[in-house]
Amino acid sequence: MHTVAGHHDEGKSQYFWVWGGLLLLTAVEVVLAYKQVFQPIQMLEALMILSVIKSALIIGWFMHLKYEIAAMKWVMMVAVCICLCLMCVFFADAFRIVHLGVK
């Protein structure tokens, strides 16, 4: 096994902080859901915002995308975000069923 030369200098402590942050955010999610702090739609929005923050921490630090060049970050993230946003078109139909029924 050889070492990878030329990598950024990084301390272990930042990964423990990220891990602690992720556990804390998970605890917040559980409390929000179990105490039913919000109505379902607002709850879904709150949980998704927290999940996106957790994903950013995982992608940025654990997957080391933070340390890659800007072109890689933009190409990867913009492509996947656009594709996922396109899928949101189906939600309009889900709301139609709730408000107008199945026709």
Add this chain to the structure above:
Amino acid sequence: MADMAVHGMAGEFEPSLFGTYSKKIGMWLFLLSDTLTFGALLFAYSYGRISNPDWPTPFHKESIINATIMTACLLSSSLTMVLAVLAARRGDKSWTRNWILFTMLFGSAFIVLHGMEWTKLIEEGMTPFKNPWAATVPQFGATFFTLTGMHMLHVTIGVIYLGVVALRKAFLPILLAIWALVFFMTPADNVFHYGVHALLVGVVIAAVILFLKPKDYDAHDVEISGLYWHFVDLVWMFIFPLVYLMSTRVQG
């Protein structure tokens, strides 16, 4: 490089895409495509959740605690995986293997806890085609089992992948022993009695790779396996709130 090979022109090597090695780009592209697979499943689940006011809420306190422990296992496994990558970069073979083994341990704990959760739900009468809580929402079981089953399959593949990177051929008899143990210890009507055959497929694929292309996996391989493992963790960060927390049963 291609110019030199095809046209006989001497020149400089092409710079690698995004300034990194091609295996890493390959893994990132695979993960992006897999994101769309899970994205489609999560959107299908959310579509059903929004369009059905009678969506069941079967996950009471015990299930939420179980799922929270599963989440903690995956998050901890991501930390140990990062520590393995750092150890590999230092060239510390021993700690690289140890941290990967810790990662596999957390991953295996996740699979066992998830298996227990599935078994309990199946005993309560939930199948991919019906659920005992809301007869008007049969798609709950289908979407739940498809989404969580796909994720569990990814975790299982991840554990096998890490085992191959950490232990190489020594992992094959261990995997076979786990398959035999689960197959003979689970009752014949348990879904995992048959599901465990996925490990046999894993043994065959791992054996083909290990015997046809034997190599000493380096720091790049550890980093790439880490990318896959973190992705599995990442997907769960959306499944946990969408599937479990949005279907929490507070009373009863």
